[in-house]
Amino acid sequence: MxxxxxxxxxxxxxxxxxxxxxxxxxxxxxxxxxxxxxxxxxxxxxxxxxxxxxxxxxxxxxxxxxxxxxxxxxxxxxxxxxxxxxxxxxxxxxxxxxxxxxxxxxxxxxxxxxxxxxxxxxxxxxxGGFNPVQKPETPNEDPTGDLGTEVRSVDGTGNNLETPELGSADTALIRIAENDYADGISEPAGEDRPSAREISNTVSAAAPDGTTNERDLSSFVFIWGQFLDHDIDLSLQPANEADEIAFDIEVPTGDPLFDPAGTGEETIHLTRSDIAEGTGTSIDTPAEQVNAITAWVDGSQVYGSTQTVADSLREFEGGRMLMSDDGLLPTDDNGNVLAGDIRASENIALTSMHALFIREHNRLADEISAANPDLTDEEIYQQAREIVIAELQSITYNEFLPALLGEDALAEYEGYDSSVDPSIANEFSTAAFRFGHTTLNDTIGFYGNDGLDVEDAISLADAFFNSSLLEETGIDSILKSGASTLSQETDLEVVDSLRNFLFGQPGSGGFDLVSLNIQRGRDHGLADFNSVREAIGLEAYDSFDQITSDVELQGKLETLYGDVNNIDLWVGLLAEDHAEGSSLGETSTLIIADQFERLRDGDRFYYENTMTSSEIREIENTTLADIIERNTTNTSLQSNVFFFTPTIAGTVTTDTPVVEQVANQQRGRQDRGNDRRSRGSNDIRQSTVGVEGVTLELLDSEGDVVDTVITNSDGNYEFDSFDRSGEYQVRVASSNEITSVNSDSIDLLVSSGDSHLKNVDFSVMV
Incomplete structure (x- = not known):
């Protein structure tokens, strides 16, 4: 290889x-x-x-x-x-x-x-390590069955040789803390808590302008987060409609969107998740939900978690996967997109990521095939697949997780450990990793390489299940937009498109994602926030002010829950003050770090365990920005697309008279007796110095002031608060102390997160 x-x-x-x-x-x-x-x-x-x-x-x-x-x-x-x-x-x-x-x-x-x-x-x-395999006799034949060599299975089985089912599709989620079912068996938790919609209305209504991320995380924190989530977990409803159990969410009477008529009878529908066979029958065998896909970071959202799905996505020629003529996901006869995960068309940014990695697979397959024409279709496919999976793993562990949790949140990799259980924790999939819902912006933009709009932005609500829009826009401008905008802050606030208009108008298919998250946690019998903290080795909080320093939020939580030991897990995780260096609280950071450590350490096929040092270097020197740029027309992405950190800097100066005292003394000895006034005039020159305390304004393309800064003692200033790329202006704010400025304003273009514009200087008279 x-x-x-x-x-x-x-x-x-x-x-x-x-x-x-x-x-x-x-x-x-x-x-x-x-x-x-x-x-x-x-x-x-x-x-x-x-x-x-x-x-x-x-x-x-x-x-x-x-x-x-x-x-x-x-x-x-x-x-x-x-x-x-x-x-x-x-x-x-x-x-x-x-x-x-x-x-x-x-x-x-x-x-x-x-x-x-x-x-x-x-x-x-x-x-069992990687070796090229032979093309199967028929498309549905398992290529890992009797070939004498081994590749990563599609359904996740066989990774752990002692326990082959670990991490495979259709296995039960595990728990960090004991379940909190009302009856200890299967009845939903939280019967003594307020309605999930009431909680949503109280703590999750977003400010109209939103709150952008304080650590400069770009929109890729949720784009990649969702794409990655769809690689590692999926809880489904029962396959048979007759087995479905409703667990609807009460809507408060007079809710302005979901009960405007004040009937008090409106609900938001929820069907309980499917549970593993043989569970939910007694206190000794409580209900455990099922992960329908492989737990591994193994590209299952690209390749599928069953052989049938994997085969349906392949050309079976040259190792390539099916793709439309314009580089988008293939569709079936009804126009539905075909992908490794059933959620691929949830929104156009997610669909774009699916298309991106199909392009990457095919690009690799073409290069491998061209360099080695004797290889079979199966050999090329498996080699390209292995590289794509390694890229997904490297981006996750070397870019995404350090951006989200901080550099040192995960322990160093020390090699494969067959004793590690990689299974997805219910607290992770149903609560902690749903942090991303708070980070989405209310619109999706379409940007060119210059960072400017090439299409009008659309509301997030209009981006749901609208993959056909990509036939008009393509994926390039969406991915550029994702790298060139800040995400929303990770907190309890969620934009209206998700909290009130998810999948439609209220009463016409609309849902509240916050309510669904809370209700789903109760459906799964998740323990309360404090119990989970104790289960992962942290001390329980004694009061609401220990959870958050936000006094207003403290009061809301106390009003809703009354008891600090009764908080829904999802709410508590996002209410918690952020840990140092992380965009999440201490509890979320530990839950997510633990899950990804187990997924890494328990994976026999993890790239650092199977590849040589030179191969590892090659993978780790391939960033998400690189993959985007070599599969699209984008050429101006920042090196790390998970951060958006442009700057504009300069100096404000003025000319001021300066007396050259040394020269004056020397001249005085030579010209004794000359007119003193004349001698003094010869000793004064004009010098340029920085002006402290000058206010500068940053204006967006609409002419609105979006930020102000004040020069320091040397006259220097810097703007570093940008929520997107685009055209900006910098000007000196009007002041009684400043009588004139050399320029009314300076026009600037911020094209990417790596735009660092310097020497944007002004000369003033004071």
């Missing part, structure tokens, strides 16, 4: 650090990828020292064995101490010479890492 590695991206990037010590700061982004010819990449990929197909075969006997690791150890000993060569099982180890065959990772040194790579390969081969 390594022979194809450097052809996968078609680009090159220099790594500034090892994969264990990545520079993830926003201020020091990694160097952008540059296009190169395929021939150049082939030369760079060539291994001049040993067998490039099996670099771990240091003695070139055709197999990888413990003797290869011993060969490396001998070479290290020879270089450090000299002397005799150790032997393996009684035989001599061939003397290959300094640093020739034993430099497995081709870094120019013989180290313990080279020996470890041999050991890891032995472990992978004994436990």
């Amino acid at each position: 390594a022979r194809f590695w450097n052809r996968w991206t078609g680009r090159s990037k220099t790594s500034q650090s090892t994969h264990k010590k990545r520079d993830k700061t926003r201020k020091s982004p990694r160097r952008r990828l540059k296009s190169e010819t395929l021939e150049t990449r082939q030369l760079l990929a060539a291994n001049l020292f040993h067998n490039e197909l099996i670099p771990e075969d240091t003695n070139e006997d055709g197999v990888v064995s413990a003797i290869d690791a011993l060969t490396i150890i001998n070479e290290i000993n020879r270089q450090t101490r000299g002397g005799d060569v150790a032997t393996g099982d009684g035989g001599q180890v061939e003397d290959r010479g300094r640093g020739r065959m034993t430099d497995v990772n081709n870094d120019g040194r013989d180290t313990a890492l080279d020996a470890l790579m041999v050991i890891n390969r032995l472990h992978r081969e004994r436990n």
Whole structure:
């Protein structure tokens, strides 16, 4: 597989650090990828020292064995101490010479890492690692069945060799805390709590202008968050309508949107989630909901979680997947999009992400096929699939999670651990990872490479199940918009499109997503907020003011719940003050970090466990921005699309007379007796100095003032509060102290999150 590695991206990037010590700061982004010819990449990929197909075969006997690791150890000993060569099982180890065959990772040194790579390969081969597979006889034949080699299964089974069902589709969710069912078996929790809609109306109504993210997270925090969520969890309603159980949400009498007539009889419909067979029968076997898809970060939203779905998305030629002529998702005879996940058409940003990764798969497949024409369709498909999954994993762990939770929220990866249960926790999927609903903006824009609108924005409500719109707009402008706008703050506030007009007008299909989240938690029997805190090792809160420093919110929570030990989990998680360096509270941060650590550590096929060091570097030097740019016409994305941090900076100066005292003294000695007034005039010059305390205004394209700053003692200023790309103006605010300005205003273009406009200077007279 390594022979194809450097052809996968078609680009090159220099790594500034090892994969264990990545520079993830926003201020020091990694160097952008540059296009190169395929021939150049082939030369760079060539291994001049040993067998490039099996670099771990240091003695070139055709197999990888413990003797290869011993060969490396001998070479290290020879270089450090000299002397005799150790032997393996009684035989001599061939003397290959300094640093020739034993430099497995081709870094120019013989180290313990080279020996470890041999050991890891032995472990992978004994436990099933990636090898090319043959094309199945028929499209529905399982390509991993009897081929003697192993690829990641579509349904998630077989990842854990001791417990093959772990992480697979259609297995039960697990719990962090004990259930809180009213009867301890299956009856919904929260019977003594207010209506979910009443809670929504009280704490989740959003301000008209919203509250943008305080840590400069872009809209990709929810775009990727939803795309990722649809890779790892899905709770369904019962397959048979006869088995459905309603759990409707009471609407408060006179609710202005859902009960405007004041009947007191309106409800918001909810059907209870399906539960695992054999559960919900007694206190010893309480109801446990089912995860209908694979838990792994394995691209199941792209490829599917069943073989039937996976096959239905393939061309079965050249390893490619089905795609429309204009690069969008394929559709069935009724115009419904076909994708690995049934939720792909929920909104146009999500659908765009699905289309993006189908393009990426096909781009990779075409490159692999062109470089290796003898490979079968199945071999090409599986190799491209493995790379895409690795990219999804790397973006999640190296970009998305550090952006959301902070750099050090997750423990360092220490390798595969078969004792780890990767299963999705109910508290994670039904509460903590639903934070994204609070971060969505009320509109979706369409931006060009210059950061300006190419289409009129549409309301989020109009973006639901409207994938046909992409036939007019394409995906490029939507993805550019996602990178070029700030998300909403992660808090309890949710925009109207989700809280009042989800999927339609109230009474005509409309829902309240906040109410649904709260009610779904009760349906699943989630424990209250404090109980979950204690279950993950945190201390319970004694009062509402310990949860949040927002005095108004403290009062609302106390009015709604009365008891700090009775708060719905979703509400408590989002009410909690943010942890240091995180955009979420302490409890959410720990729940999400725990889940993704388990998904990583318990995944035998996780990319850092199966790929070589050079392959890992290649994957980790491929950002989401890179994938977007090489599959669309976008060319002006910031290096890290999860942050939007443009700046405009400059200096305000004035000319002021300055007396040159030294020159004046010297001239005084030479011109004694001359007219004093004349001598003084010769010693004064004009000097430019910064002006402190000048107010500057930032105006948007509509001419509205969106921010103000004041110059410091050196006359310097900086604007760093932008909620989107576009055209801006900077001007000096009118003041009695300022009599004139060299320019009324300066027009500027902020095209991306990496726009840092400097030397936007003004000269004034004071």
